[in-house]
Each structure stands twice: as structure tokens, then as C-alpha cells.
Amino acid sequence: MQLVQPIDTLCSGSYFLPMTTYAESLTRAHERFLSGLFPGDDCLLAPEALVPFSADASQERAMPWAVVRPETREQVEELLRWADTERLPVYGRARGTGRVGNAVPTCGGVVVSMLKMDAIIDIDENDFVAVTQPGIITAALQAKCAEKNLFYPPDPASVRISSVGGNIATCAGGLKAVKYGVTRDWVLGLEAVLPGGDVLRAGGRSHKDVVGLDLIRLFVGSNGKLGLMTEVTVKLIPMPETSASVLVGFGDLRSSLQGAGAVFRAGVLPAACEFMDKVTLEAVRRGGEAIPIAPSAEAALLFRVDGTEQGVAAEVRQLTSALSPLRPVSVEIGRGADEERIWDVRRGISPAAFRIRPNKVSEDISVPRSMVPDAVEGAHAIGKKHGLTVLCFGHLGDGNIHVNIMHDGDVEADVLAAHRAKDDIFRLAMTLGGTISGEHGTGLTKASFVPEQLSPLQMNLMDSIKKVFDPHNIMNPGKGW
Amino acid sequence: MQLVQPIDTLCSGSYFLPMTTYAESLTRAHERFLSGLFPGDDCLLAPEALVPFSADASQERAMPWAVVRPETREQVEELLRWADTERLPVYGRARGTGRVGNAVPTCGGVVVSMLKMDAIIDIDENDFVAVTQPGIITAALQAKCAEKNLFYPPDPASVRISSVGGNIATCAGGLKAVKYGVTRDWVLGLEAVLPGGDVLRAGGRSHKDVVGLDLIRLFVGSNGKLGLMTEVTVKLIPMPETSASVLVGFGDLRSSLQGAGAVFRAGVLPAACEFMDKVTLEAVRRGGEAIPIAPSAEAALLFRVDGTEQGVAAEVRQLTSALSPLRPVSVEIGRGADEERIWDVRRGISPAAFRIRPNKVSEDISVPRSMVPDAVEGAHAIGKKHGLTVLCFGHLGDGNIHVNIMHDGDVEADVLAAHRAKDDIFRLAMTLGGTISGEHGTGLTKASFVPEQLSPLQMNLMDSIKKVFDPHNIMNPGKGW
Numbered sequence: 006m007q008l009v010q011p012i013d014t015l016c017s018g019s020y021f022l023p024m025t026t027y028a029e030s031l032t033r034a035h036e037r038f039l040s041g042l043f044p045g046d047d048c049l050l051a052p053e054a055l056v057p058f059s060a061d062a063s064q065e066r067a068m069p070w071a072v073v074r075p076e077t078r079e080q081v082e083e084l085l086r087w088a089d090t091e092r093l094p095v096y097g098r099a100r101g102t103g104r105v106g107n108a109v110p111t112c113g114g115v116v117v118s119m120l121k122m123d124a125i126i127d128i129d130e131n132d133f134v135a136v137t138q139p140g141i142i143t144a145a146l147q148a149k150c151a152e153k154n155l156f157y158p159p160d161p162a163s164v165r166i167s168s169v170g171g172n173i174a175t176c177a178g179g180l181k182a183v184k185y186g187v188t189r190d191w192v193l194g195l196e197a198v199l200p201g202g203d204v205l206r207a208g209g210r211s212h213k214d215v216v217g218l219d220l221i222r223l224f225v226g227s228n229g230k231l232g233l234m235t236e237v238t239v240k241l242i243p244m245p246e247t248s249a250s251v252l253v254g255f256g257d258l259r260s261s262l263q264g265a266g267a268v269f270r271a272g273v274l275p276a277a278c279e280f281m282d283k284v285t286l287e288a289v290r291r292g293g294e295a296i297p298i299a300p301s302a303e304a305a306l307l308f309r310v311d312g313t314e315q316g317v318a319a320e321v322r323q324l325t326s327a328l329s330p331l332r333p334v335s336v337e338i339g340r341g342a343d344e345e346r347i348w349d350v351r352r353g354i355s356p357a358a359f360r361i362r363p364n365k366v367s368e369d370i371s372v373p374r375s376m377v378p379d380a381v382e383g384a385h386a387i388g389k390k391h392g393l394t395v396l397c398f399g400h401l402g403d404g405n406i407h408v409n410i411m412h413d414g415d416v417e418a419d420v421l422a423a424h425r426a427k428d429d430i431f432r433l434a435m436t437l438g439g440t441i442s443g444e445h446g447t448g449l450t451k452a453s454f455v456p457e458q459l460s461p462l463q464m465n466l467m468d469s470i471k472k473v474f475d476p477h478n479i480m481n482p483g484k485g486w
Numbered sequence: 487m488q489l490v491q492p493i494d495t496l497c498s499g500s501y502f503l504p505m506t507t508y509a510e511s512l513t514r515a516h517e518r519f520l521s522g523l524f525p526g527d528d529c530l531l532a533p534e535a536l537v538p539f540s541a542d543a544s545q546e547r548a549m550p551w552a553v554v555r556p557e558t559r560e561q562v563e564e565l566l567r568w569a570d571t572e573r574l575p576v577y578g579r580a581r582g583t584g585r586v587g588n589a590v591p592t593c594g595g596v597v598v599s600m601l602k603m604d605a606i607i608d609i610d611e612n613d614f615v616a617v618t619q620p621g622i623i624t625a626a627l628q629a630k631c632a633e634k635n636l637f638y639p640p641d642p643a644s645v646r647i648s649s650v651g652g653n654i655a656t657c658a659g660g661l662k663a664v665k666y667g668v669t670r671d672w673v674l675g676l677e678a679v680l681p682g683g684d685v686l687r688a689g690g691r692s693h694k695d696v697v698g699l700d701l702i703r704l705f706v707g708s709n710g711k712l713g714l715m716t717e718v719t720v721k722l723i724p725m726p727e728t729s730a731s732v733l734v735g736f737g738d739l740r741s742s743l744q745g746a747g748a749v750f751r752a753g754v755l756p757a758a759c760e761f762m763d764k765v766t767l768e769a770v771r772r773g774g775e776a777i778p779i780a781p782s783a784e785a786a787l788l789f790r791v792d793g794t795e796q797g798v799a800a801e802v803r804q805l806t807s808a809l810s811p812l813r814p815v816s817v818e819i820g821r822g823a824d825e826e827r828i829w830d831v832r833r834g835i836s837p838a839a840f841r842i843r844p845n846k847v848s849e850d851i852s853v854p855r856s857m858v859p860d861a862v863e864g865a866h867a868i869g870k871k872h873g874l875t876v877l878c879f880g881h882l883g884d885g886n887i888h889v890n891i892m893h894d895g896d897v898e899a900d901v902l903a904a905h906r907a908k909d910d911i912f913r914l915a916m917t918l919g920g921t922i923s924g925e926h927g928t929g930l931t932k933a934s935f936v937p938e939q940l941s942p943l944q945m946n947l948m949d950s951i952k953k954v955f956d957p958h959n960i961m962n963p964g965k966g967w
Contacts, residue, residue: 129854129856130751131747131854131855131856132854132855132856133750133855134854154751154753175696176696176700178694178696182693182694183693186667186671187694189700189703190667190671199943203943204943205941205943205944205947206941206944207944209854209919209920209921210854210919211852211853211854211885211886211919211920211921211924212663212664212852212855212884212885212886213659213663213668213852213881213884213885213886213921213924213925214852214921214923214924215656215657215659215707215921215923215924215925215926215927216921216922216923216927216928216936216939216940216967217928217936217940217944217945217948217967218704218707218708218947218948218951218952218967219657219670219700219703219704219706219707220944220947220948222670222700222703222704223699223700223703223704223951225700226696226699226700227699242750242755243750243751243752243753243754243755244753245753246753266612269614269723269724270611270635270724271724272635272724272725272726272727273724274723274724312793312797313793313796313797313800313801313804314800315794315796315797315799315800316793316794316796316797316798316800316801317797318796319794319795319796319797320794320797323794371692371693371694371695372692373610373612373613373615373690373691373692374612374613374614374691374693375610375612375613400694403693403694404692404693404694405692405693405694438690438691438692439690439692440690440692440694440695440696440697441697442695442696442697443692443693443694443695443696444694444696445696446696446697447697447698455697455698458697459697459698460686460687462680462684462685462686463686463687463688463698463701464698466686466699466701466954466955467698467699467701469954470699470704470951470954471699473947473950473951473954474947486697486698486699
């Protein structure tokens with residue numbers, strides 16, 4: 006059951022800019038052009054070959070007319086020159102792990118898979134930068150950096166399956182954002198092809214540069230709406246010497262939610278500060294494996310601290326002592342291999358959720374930190390109101406809570422209830438001074454809520470800025486801001 | 487002697503956008519409007535009262551037609567509605583500490599001093615944000631945050647005399663950027679009045695938000711060219727428990743320049759990593775006070791590390807041991823009061839430079855870190871070629887080197903040589919893959935070099951984006967990107 010706006014409305018500019026009259030399908034000449042520019046299986050036209058490119062992790066779906074896989078920037082230039090002239094929608098795509106449908110070719114057109122442009126060009130231990138093509142998997146880049154004792158901190162939960170380019174296009178957040186910031190804070194330079202085929206190069210290897218408006222940050226998080234990145238330069242720092250993690254069980258929800266503040270107020274800035282509510286713990290426990298949290302725990306916090314051996318030891322002491330007035334029911338400290346065992350609990354949440362119900366609507370509201378208790382309790386109450394189980398977990402340190410609304414996708418009433426609950430949760434986030442998305446973006450699934458969060462002025466400015474880059478609105482049309 | 491582009495060229499759009507035909511002066515009706523909107527001495531019209539607002543730290547100068555001092559956002563709205571209709575240039579101004587003339591009212595018009603809007607609205611130890619009006623002095627905000635054990639890291643050298651709004655308008659960098667990033671990385675939300683009087687509100691207290699294009703970062707570093715900020719929300723972190731500083735003298739330049747890399751490669755990310763060359767040390771020594779650097783030192787590095795007591799102690803050990811293969815001639819470790827005594831050496835540089843010659847051209851190129859030795863040696867060679875003494879010091883950790891070209895402003899040949907040396911240094915920075923400005927911006931004094939660094943495409947995009955916000959080009963016209 007599909008509850009987002011019908012696709013024909015999306016493509017006629019209801020969320021958007023100038024009504025663009027797109028071509029309605031590819032002509033034979035179009036197909037010849039694409040096959041010529043992208044030889045062999047770098048150009049897919051057969052419907053069965055296109056299917057894998059019709060959806061992303063949102064499970065929204067729309068068929069593209071063609072998929073191309075550039076191997077060089079020159080091909081991308083040629084493609085965007087042609088597509089702009091021909092008024093064909095273009096959908097950049099990397100690993101398709103996005104949760105809101107930003108990679109779904111809502112208006113048909115050409116999907117451009119960037120996965121063949123995945124070369125690491127340079128990892129420089131003197132300049133403290135990595136220069137890479139966008140298709141590289143983020144964890145693969147991190148591993149290569151680690152060989153040189155260099156650290157690229159951004160780590161969305163998808164880090165092992167998503168790409169650096171996709172992370173930049175979405176301004177991916179992740180577990181370590183509480184200490185290290187989000188993807189936006191790590192991009193020093195980029196090369197991108199714009200509609201019409203011009204190549205924009207902005208920034209570079211200098212760690213500081215204030216010449217001109219910040220075109221780099223404008224690209225970060227623009228979700229393929231301004232152009233297609235072909236090369237990026239990211240900042241690196243020295244790899245922290247070590248880390249330790251602390252998994253703390255609490256007898257009640259409020260105490261756990263107060264825990265983050267207690268730790269921050271004690272002067273500790275953890276590299277990660279994750280939260281799990283009661284239902285989340287239950288889901289994980291149903292897997293049958295013993296987890297290092299007391300059975301009486303109704304909520305848990307998971308911290309990571311990093312730095313020097315001595316610094317980490319000191320921060321673990323400060324952190325546990327800051328939490329002790331909140332009377333935790335269990336405290337498990339993990340170092341080395343034990344540390345990763347603790348994180349298995351966190352990593353297990355997403356699959357475990359399906360032990361509750363077969364389907365979920367997964368949202369990622371973010372609120373001011375002090376509002377997290379109201380957000381979590383509010384989300385639970387909304388679940389109750391709609392007769393559904395709601396799991397809350399995630400990046401407590403950022404106020405960025407993942408809310409999973411569990412339901413049965415085969416039961417229409419359940420699906421409707423889940424979507425109504427989602428709507429209520431978005432409104433709750435906005436009422437609390439927060440945002441409908443801390444990480445995932447809006448794409449298709451949240452597009453209709455954007456006008457509730459952004460003012461008409463903001464949206465007009467964004468539309469006009471997009472028009473500067475993409476006057477014919479060929480780049481990722483039919484999505485929310 | 488004035489060597490920047492004549493002002494009449496600057497205002498006719500040579501660097502810019504649409505030629506705008508501005509009013510040539512204020513009419514009586516204009517003056518009445520301004521006096522009515524800004525009662526008493528919040529509106530200055532008498533030439534002698536305007537003089538202090540004609541220049542900034544660049545020592546460039548142009549007389550405004552009026553100066554107004556808003557106390558409320560509503561006054562700013564009314565002002566920008568009127569100025570847009572009347573096609574009057576508007577120059578936002580805070581403390582006037584900018585070094586490139588961005589606050590100089592090149593085309594006349596109205597200077598808007600934001601210093602009366604200096605209230606701290608909230609410092610929230612739960613949300614970890616400060617909400618403030620733009621006119622507050624940065625160090626004053628930091629001191630108020632420190633009372634709650636909260637830390638706002640951006641610290642340009644001007645931190646005690648410049649404002650948060652000015653820092654955001656210029657994307658100020660500073661000493662701690664190597665660990666904590668620049669001002670851009672700390673802005674969560676802003677309220678700004680646009681030409682025409684609309685109020686843009688973007689972001690807020692949420693630490694993560696990916697809805698829409700990044701209008702916040704577009705404002706950061708836009709130097710008053712898009713609108714006037716009336717309120718900002720910045721991110722805070724827990725105050726580090728302690729810090730220590732290490733001042734290290736080296737017998738030769740190359741060893742000192744290799745020191746930063748050695749420290750980073752040892753896994754230490756210092757909170758500051760400053761460099762001083764031989765002439766800089768000589769200038770400081772001429773002050774007569776003993777400085778804690780061996781007399782045989784021909785260059786020095788100054789590090790600060792921060793964190794827990796134990797972590798700081800460990801990092802000091804790691805740092806000094808990483809430097810020992812470079813055979814430093816002196817190592818002075820400062821803790822507590824001694825730490826600030828060490829920093830007096832760094833703080834003394836700017837005044838000490840005038841012991842070499844009475845005038846300086848002060849530039850702030852930034853290059854990839856590995857290029858710093860070439861940049862410093864190249865700057866010295868350029869000084870020699872032009873018969874002038876060049877001091878290099880500054881943010882080695884960022885590759886952001888302050889180059890002071892010392893000369894005698896009363897000797898025309900000296901002034902010309904200094905400006906030729908400056909031109910050579912900019913070209914050197916660009917040749918090394920760097921930027922003509924890591925911190926100061928381009929404003930008036932570097933405007934003519936912007937087209938050598940930015941591509942026509944970049945400048946066209948910036949011009950078009952500016953036009954979205956400011957179609958009549960009334961905001962800070964006549965400056966470089």
C-alpha cells in the first residue's frame with residue numbers, strides 16, 4: 006500500500022519550481038545516444054535490468070527509462086549536457102541505502118549509477134585529506150585511511166554499505182556526530198558536473214578557505230538536486246589512540262534520558278551516545294543471545310569515548326561516576342574485542358525490530374536535547390493512541406531519535422495507523438522545536454511535511470537557488486526539500 | 487597611498503552582478519526617514535560623526551551617508567524594506583575588526599552598526615546551545631558560557647574585540663580551528679533580515695537537521711552580502727577539563743615546519759598548533775622581556791592540547807616525544823598561569839612586528855599542509871626579492887600562514903614594493919594549491935585577485951545566488967567574492 010503523493014502530481018511541480026515539461030519517454034535517438042556514450046552494460050535499457058534501480062531502501066518505487074554507469078567525468082559532462090537540452094529527468098544514485106526515496110526516479114528519466122566511479126585518488130598523510138571518487142564505500146575509505154593511522158569520522162549506520170558520495174549528497178550523520186559533527190563538517194572540496202555539462206570545482210586541500218560563498222556546503226545535503234559529484238576531497242584527522250565503550254542499563258526511561266545530560270555536564274564529550282528504550286531492548290532480547298544489560302533494565306545508554314589510553318580511562322571514570330546518581334541497574338565497560346561485542350547490541354536493533362512486527366515505518370526526528378524525554382514519551386503515547394508498538398533508539402547525544410513504528414504491512418488498517426502515527430510524530434517533533442529529519446532527508450516519504458517545517462520564504466529561496474544550478478529542473482525532480 | 491581599485495569602479499559593478507544605479511546621496515526625505523526610524527543618536531548624519539564608520543582594520547576608507555544603530559529586528563526589517571525600494575547601498579558593520587575592508591561603505595549609503603543588538607538571549611546547558619544577538623563580543627559570550635562549564639570554541643585572534651555576528655559574517659577561523667573547526671561548524675540556526683524586509687529563519691536548536699538546502703552555511707562567510715543577521719544559535723560542547731601548552735624552539739626552519747606533521751602522525755590532534763619564524767622571534771625578542779625560547783632558536787612551534795588531566799598529560803608526553811627526533815633547542819611546558827605566559831609570546835607578535843618597520847601588509851594565505859614549508863620559504867624569498875622583511879607566523883596546523891610584509895608607509899617605493907610582494911605571495915599560494923584567504927576574506931584589498939582563484943563558473947553561480955537574496959545589489963556592494 007502506497008501512501009505517498011501519486012507520482013504524476015510529484016512530477017508536475019507540485020512541490021517544486023518551474024513546471025517543466027519533460028519528455029514522456031526515451032526516443033530511439035535517445036537510446037542510441039545513451040548506448041553510444043555508455044558502451045556495453047554501462048547502459049541498461051531492458052525493463053528487467055532497470056528494476057533494481059527503481060527503488061531504494063525506502064521501498065518506494067518508480068521505473069526509470071534507462072540506467073547508465075559512467076566511468077569518467079567526461080561521460081557525466083556529456084550526459085548532463087544532453088539531458089539538459091532534451092529535458093530529461095536525471096537521478097543520481099549510489100548504493101540506494103537512502104530511506105526516504107531520494108534515489109527513486111519518480112518522473113522516469115535516466116538513473117546515473119555512480120558506483121563505477123569508486124577510485125580512491127589519494128590519501129595524503131601530510132595534507133590530512135583523502136581525495137576520492139564518490140562511489141567508494143565509506144567504510145572502505147575509512148579502512149584505507151586507518152592503514153595510514155588517519156581517521157575519517159562520519160559514520161552513518163549504513164557506513165559499510167553506503168558511499169562517500171551518497172553520504173555527502175544526503176549530509177549523512179551517524180553515531181559519532183555528537184563529537185565529530187556530520188558529513189558537512191568534513192568536506193573540503195568537490196568537483197561536480199552541473200546540468201548543461203559545466204564542471205564546478207570548489208575548495209581543495211586547504212583546511213581553511215573563505216573566498217566566496219560556500220558552494221561546497223550548498224552541495225552537501227542537496228540530494229542530487231544541483232548536479233552530480235565526480236570527485237570529493239575530505240578532511241582527515243589523526244586516528245585516536247584507543248577507545249572504550251560503556252553500556253548502561255537503567256530501571257526507568259527518564260533516568261536513562263537524563264544520563265546524556267549528566268555525562269555532558271560532567272565535562273565528557275563522548276564520541277557516541279546512543280539510547281535504547283524498553284521495547285527496543287525487548288526486541289533485541291528476543292533474539293535469545295545473552296546481552297550485557299541487566300534484565301531489569303527498561304532503557305539503556307551506550308557510550309563510546311576515544312582518545313589517549315590515559316584520557317579514555319579518565320573519561321570512563323568520569324562518565325560512570327556522572328551516571329551513578331541516576332542509579333543504573335547495570336554498567337558494562339568494553340575495551341578491545343569486548344567493546345565490539347557491546348556494540349553488537351546496537352547493531353542488532355534494526356533486524357531485531359522485526360521480531361515485534363513484520364513491517365516498520367522508520368523515522369529520524371531530531372529535537373533540541375532537552376526535549377528528548379518529551380519526544381520519546383510523546384512517540385510512545387502516539388504509538389499507544391494508534392494501537393501500534395513504537396521503538397525509540399538512536400543518537401541521544403544529538404537529540405536525533407530513530408522512531409520505528411512497527412506494524413503489519415498486509416493489514417490495511419495497520420498501515421494506515423502507522424502512517425497516521427508517523428504524521429503525529431513529525432508534528433510532535435516540530436512542536437518541540439525540532440525537525441522532521443536529522444539524517445534521512447525528506448525525499449518522497451516526507452515531502453508533504455516540508456511545508457510545515459520550512460517557511461514559504463525558505464522554500465522560495467531554495468527553489469530559486471536550485472534554478473541557478475538547474476534551470477530546467479532535470480536533477481532529481483519530484484522530491485521535497 | 488591607496489592601491490586598491492578606485493571606488494567609482496567598485497560601485498559600478500566591475501566585480502559584480504547587475505549594474506545597479508544607486509542613489510548618489512541621501513535626500514532630505516531619506517534623512518527624515520532614517521531619523522524617524524532611529525531616534526536620537528541611533529541615527530548619525532553629521533560628517534564628523536560618520537568618520538569612525540568609514541574605515542575598518544584594513545585602513546581602507548570611504549564615507550557613508552548615514553549610520554544607523556538598530557535596537558530591534560523590526561527596525562532592521564523597516565530599514566531593508568526602505569533601502570531596497572530606494573536603491574541605497576547598505577553596509578552591515580559590527581566591531582570593524584576585519585582586515586580586508588568588508589565593512590567599508592565603498593559606495594556610500596547607510597552603515598548599519600549592529601552593536602546595540604548585543605543581548606545574549608539564552609545559554610542552555612541542556613540543549614548545549616547559545617542564542618544571541620549578533621553584536622555580542624565573542625569572548626564575552628565565551629565567558630558567559632564558561633560560567634556554565636560550556637565551551638564555544640571559535641577563537642579568531644580578535645576574539646576579545648570582535649563580535650559573534652562579525653565572526654559568522656566572515657566565517658572566522660582562529661587558533662583552535664585545527665581541532666574544533668571554524669565558525670561555520672558551530673552555527674545551528676540564524677534569523678536574518680533580507681533586502682526587501684523579509685525575515686529568514688533557518689535552523690534552530692536541533693543539533694542535526696537535513697531538511698532543505700543549507701541556507702545557514704550560505705550566510706556564514708557571506709560578509710553581509712545576503713542580508714543582516716539579527717539572531718544566531720550556536721552549538722556548545724562541554725568545557726574541556728584542562729589544557730597544557732608546549733612552546734618548542736628549533737635550530738632551523740625546516741625542522742620546525744616538520745614538527746606539526748610529526749605531532750599529527752603521532753596521533754595527537756592539538757587544540758592549537760602555531761608557528762613563528764626567525765624574524766617573528768626577533769621582533770618579539772626586541773621587546774626586551776625574556777621569552778621562554780632558547781636564544782639559538784630560529785623558529786618555534788606553540789601547541790595547546792586540551793581534555794582530561796590524564797589525557798592532557800599523555801598528549802604532552804606523546805607530543806614532545808614526537809618532536810624529539812627533530813632536535814628542538816628548547817621545550818617549555820606551560821600549565822595553569824604558566825600556560826598563559828607562554829601564549830603571551832604569540833599574542834605579542836602583532837604589536838612586535840612594528841619593531842621591524844612602521845607599517846605592514848598583513849595577509850593570511852592558506853595552503854595544503856604539506857605545502858607550508860614551500861609557502862614560508864617562498865614568502866621569505868619574495869620579501870628578499872622586493873627588499874622587504876617578511877614575517878611568517880600563525881596557524882601551521884591548518885596550513886593557514888599569516889604573512890606580514892613590513893615596510894615604511896611614508897616611502898612610496900616601499901609601499902609599492904610591499905604591494906608587489908603581496909601580489910607575489912597570493913600567486914604563490916594559488917600555485918601551491920592554496921587560497922588567497924584562509925580567514926580574512928577578500929573584501930576590498932584582495933578583490934582583484936578573486937578572479938585568479940575562482941573560476942568564472944564559480945563567480946557566476948555566486949553572483950546568481952546573491953541575486954536571489956538581493957536582486958538590487960544593495961547589500962555590501964563593491965567587494966570581491
